[in-house]
Amino acid sequence: MKAEMSERLFTSRMKLADIIAENHNIILLLPRFGIPLGFGDKSVREVCMANDVPVDFMLLICNVYTFDDYLPDMESLATTDMRPLLRYLEESHNYYTNERLPHIEVHLHHIADRIGQRYGEILKQFYADFRREITEHFRDEERYDFPKLRRLQEGERRAESGERRTENGERKTENGKLRTESGKNESHNGLVDKLNDLTQIVYKYLPGNVLPEETMEVVFDILQLSADIQKHALIEDKILTPYVDWLERRQK
Amino acid sequence: MKPLISVLIAEPSEIICEGLKALLQTSGKYNILAPLHDATSVTERLAAARPDLLIINPSLLTSPRQQLAAIVQTRPTMPVMALVYQYIESSTLALFQHSIDIRCTYSTLISQMQSAMESGERRTENEDRKAENYELSERETDVLVLVAKGLSSKEIADKLNISVHTVNSHRKNITHKTGIKSVAGLAVYAMIHNLM
Numbered sequence: 001m002k003a004e005m006s007e008r009l010f011t012s013r014m015k016l017a018d019i020i021a022e023n024h025n026i027i028l029l030l031p032r033f034g035i036p037l038g039f040g041d042k043s044v045r046e047v048c049m050a051n052d053v054p055v056d057f058m059l060l061i062c063n064v065y066t067f068d069d070y071l072p073d074m075e076s077l078a079t080t081d082m083r084p085l086l087r088y089l090e091e092s093h094n095y096y097t098n099e100r101l102p103h104i105e106v107h108l109h110h111i112a113d114r115i116g117q118r119y120g121e122i123l124k125q126f127y128a129d130f131r132r133e134i135t136e137h138f139r140d141e142e143r144y145d146f147p148k149l150r151r152l153q154e155g156e157r158r159a160e161s162g163e164r165r166t167e168n169g170e171r172k173t174e175n176g177k178l179r180t181e182s183g184k185n186e187s188h189n190g191l192v193d194k195l196n197d198l199t200q201i202v203y204k205y206l207p208g209n210v211l212p213e214e215t216m217e218v219v220f221d222i223l224q225l226s227a228d229i230q231k232h233a234l235i236e237d238k239i240l241t242p243y244v245d246w247l248e249r250r251q252k
Numbered sequence: 253m254k255p256l257i258s259v260l261i262a263e264p265s266e267i268i269c270e271g272l273k274a275l276l277q278t279s280g281k282y283n284i285l286a287p288l289h290d291a292t293s294v295t296e297r298l299a300a301a302r303p304d305l306l307i308i309n310p311s312l313l314t315s316p317r318q319q320l321a322a323i324v325q326t327r328p329t330m331p332v333m334a335l336v337y338q339y340i341e342s343s344t345l346a347l348f349q350h351s352i353d354i355r356c357t358y359s360t361l362i363s364q365m366q367s368a369m370e371s372g373e374r375r376t377e378n379e380d381r382k383a384e385n386y387e388l389s390e391r392e393t394d395v396l397v398l399v400a401k402g403l404s405s406k407e408i409a410d411k412l413n414i415s416v417h418t419v420n421s422h423r424k425n426i427t428h429k430t431g432i433k434s435v436a437g438l439a440v441y442a443m444i445h446n447l448m
């Protein structure tokens with residue numbers, strides 16, 4: 001890591017409120033860590049201790065979300081307490097599928113119902129296709145990648161407590177491999193492209209006089225989701241995948 | 253390897269021209285064109301030689317404002333640097349975004365050249381962002397409709413009797429003009445615009 005970079009990164013002694021002041025998107029991450037609001041002027045370390053979150057993991061995610069050119073190397077991943085990674089990823093998926101996507105759909109349908117049937121149907125169809133695609137993408141990860149991470153982390157825990165590892169090899173093949181990183185990337189990029197296309201369609205090409213305020217709001221909502229999913233994809237591609245590979249090599 | 257940056261020097265003194273040329277050549281990044289010793293034919297040379305960077309002694313410019321405007325018009329994205337070693341009217345110097353003081357060190361010279369080039373690159377990007385020709389051409393529209401119908405570049409090339417390379421360059425222009433990347437998004441664009 002370049003020296004200037006490590007000086008810019010957030011540290012555990014900083015106030016959590018200062019970190020959020022620097023990047024307000026981090027406020028959206030707090031529920032994924034199980035950290036409630038109302039943390040006062042406590043440092044990141046204090047807030048994490050109070051909520052039983054490993055501070056190095058929290059900082060890792062906050063730094064990836066904030067500094068576009070920051071990606072941790074394998075060495076720092078190996079020394080970070082990664083136990084909350086799975087919960088974090090699951091919470092992220094929940095937030096997207098159960099909160100953001102339905103919220104955006106409500107507003108898009110509201111707009112679609114007022115811009116004339118032809119345009120309305122096109123818009124609804126595009127969004128329905130997108131929502132199905134991204135939900136399937138998440139489900140695939142939950143079905144293949146997450147159980148693999150859980151199993152490997154279990155193996156780590158047992159190894160540390162001196163238990164014998166059982167059935168490890170057998171289960172590994174049964175649940176399939178993590179898909180290749182490049183294939184995953186493309187799919188993430190494709191999803192992000194579609195979200196951005198959706199914003200272009202909504203504010204450039206649909207009739208503009210219908211519900212302008214709601215239209216602008218939904219464009220902001222979509223752009224926010226798109227930025228969030230880009231970082232989420234980065235975490236899966238550059239943290240989850242190499243971490244799982246590393247665990248796998250260790251347990252062979 | 254990056255292509256060499258071609259530099260045109262307009263400077264009356266042959267000694268200074270040759271000195272600057274020798275210094276810049278040691279960096280291995282620059283291709284120094286045959287220098288001009290006066291500014292009478294500078295725009296013609298720019299049009300013909302199309303350099304990436306112009307270093308000019310402001311004392312060569314008899315009416316700086318007009319002459320610089322003509323230079324910028326000829327090569328809009330090319331950075332222009334003033335080569336300064338004698339007294340120059342501050343109003344003239346203010347017309348230049350970049351300058352080289354002849355007393356500077358070699359490393360300052362190189363870093364100033366680089367920052368001038370970077371600002372030129374930014375200007376090129378801004379050029380790209382200008383709203384010119386955002387309407388799709390007839391050919392681009394043909395390609396768009398076929399993309400929207402789900403055909404691959406290869407299939408489109410066969411259908412329109414053009415090369416895959418040409419199809420891809422049309423696709424790139426379509427995305428550039430509409431801001432839409434995905435096939436599904438392009439299909440929506442085509443439907444909204446009654447193209448299919």
